[in-house]
Amino acid sequence: MDGIAGRKPALIWAVHLSVALLVILWTLPTFGLLVSSFRDKDQLSVSGWWTSLTSTERNVMVRVPAPNDDGAQVLEGSVYVIAGNVFDEGGAGDISAFGISSREPGAYEAGEVVTTKDGERISVQESGDYRIESDVEMTGKRGQRLFFTVLEPPLFTLDNYRTVLWSEGIGKSFLNTMTVTIPATVIPILIAAFAGYALAWMRFPGRTFLVAMVVGLIVVPLQMSLIPLLRLYTDIGIGKSYIGIWLAHTGFGLPLAIYLLRNYIKSLPKEIIESAKVDGASDFEIFVKIVLPLSFPALASFAIFQFLWTWNDLLVATVFLGNNEEQLVMTGRLRELLGSRGGNWEILTASAFVSIAVPLGVFFALQRYLVRGLLAGSVK
Structure with missing residues (x-):
């Protein structure tokens, strides 16, 4: 019940x-x-x-050495033989089936002897050893194609991370990303903290309109302002520079920051603010000595959002910094590692965890303040 x-x-x-x-x-x-x-x-x-924890079947095709290649064909008694291992070029596993035609790549079981129309006898063992025999000398400029199904054990490697971490320029890109992210996180927090206090506790004409405008700017897509901002920055001489991207991230992050901090500061006990004013404290002193220390949860909440957004950003960095090798950020560098086709999945997966390592550290360091900051002011 x-x-x-x-x-x-x-x-x-x-x-x-x-x-x-x-x-x-x-x-x-x-x-x-x-x-x-x-x-x-x-x-x-x-x-x-x-x-990944079980063996995987994979169809592979190899071409054995041609009979006319030096040393490929040997005479054993009265039989001409071409022998080797299909894994000579790399790889490992157990072969379960093989074939000599692309139409039937697994037509025969491993170890079975197949006779071709030319009288050649072909066999492939589970270990990958192959043997081609003929009673007469084999001729031809191209080697026999062998198709086989290999059962590969799970393979794990650190090569993916070595490729990403030791790629040329990755260290410089890491420093560039930190150069962009830290100021682009600190600057909007400072501005938003002052604005949040003013909108919460200071009386002046048009305050309600400013609050409504801040809320409305939260839903405005930043893509609308990229080109106009870039043109403005170019005209005043800060285009393709760190100052330009700091200001851009500051402008894009301020609406949410002001909204969060204003709600939090508004929820602080009114008696504290009034008592400070009675004691003769100015608004600046109240803000610095009382409001700012009490607002740390809200500041930490926005810092997490802004840091994650700026660290993982590619669009704004590409627009305001470009692809200059000296200013290329981590996301841009990892994009270059993928190449033009983007089919290197091993690079993509390793890059994802390399790029989120620092944001995860920031999140776990500040996550206890996240919910407190987001819910502040929602109830009375």
């Missing part, structure tokens, strides 16, 4: 199950991305991360 001591209502269980489901839905793709970042690039391109 609902409401009896010791038992939880059905609604609470439904809420708990819903939250658990949402956590799983958010965590599962991230876990899959993490697993993929350590997988061998060949296995990653042909199978999903959920198969």
Whole structure:
């Protein structure tokens, strides 16, 4: 029965199950991305991360040395033989089936001997050893094609991270990103803190209109202002510079910052502010000595949002900094590692975790203030 001591209502269980489901839905793709970042690039391109703990089947084609190549064909007794291993060029695994035609790549079991129309006898063992025999000398400028299905064990490697972390210019791009992110986080916080206090506690004409305008600016797409801002910056001489991108991120982040901080500061006890004014404190002294220390949860909340947004940004950095090697940020550098086709999945997965390492550290350091800052002012 609902409401009896010791038992939880059905609604609470439904809420708990819903939250658990949402956590799983958010965590599962991230876990899959993490697993993929350590997988061998060949296995990653042909199978999903959920198969990473089991052996994977892969169809491969190799061309053995041509009979006319030096040393390829040897005479053993009265039989001409071409032998080797299909994994000589790299790879490993157990071969379960093979074929000599692309139409039937797995027509024969490993170890089975196949006779071609030319009288050649071909076999491929589970270990990858192949043997082509003929009673007469084999001729031809091209080697026999062998198709086989290999059962590969799970392969994990750190090569993906080595490629990303030790790529040329990645250190410079990291410093460039820090150069952009830290000022672009601190500057809007400082401005928004002053504006939030003014809109919350200072009386002046047009205050309500300014609050409404700030709320309205939150939903304005930043893409609308990119080109006009770039033209303005170019005209005044700060185009393609750090000052320009700092100001751009500041402008794009201020509406949300002012909204959050104004709500939080407004929720502070009115008696504290009034007592300080009675004691003769100015608005600046009240703000610096009372409001600012009490507003740390809200400041931390916005710092998380702004830092994550600026660190992971590519669009604004491309517009206001360009692709100059000396000013290229992390997201731009990782984009270049992917190449023009973007098919290097091993680079993509490793790059994702390299790029989120610092934001994760910032989030876990400040996350205890996140909910307090976001919910401040929502109830009285």
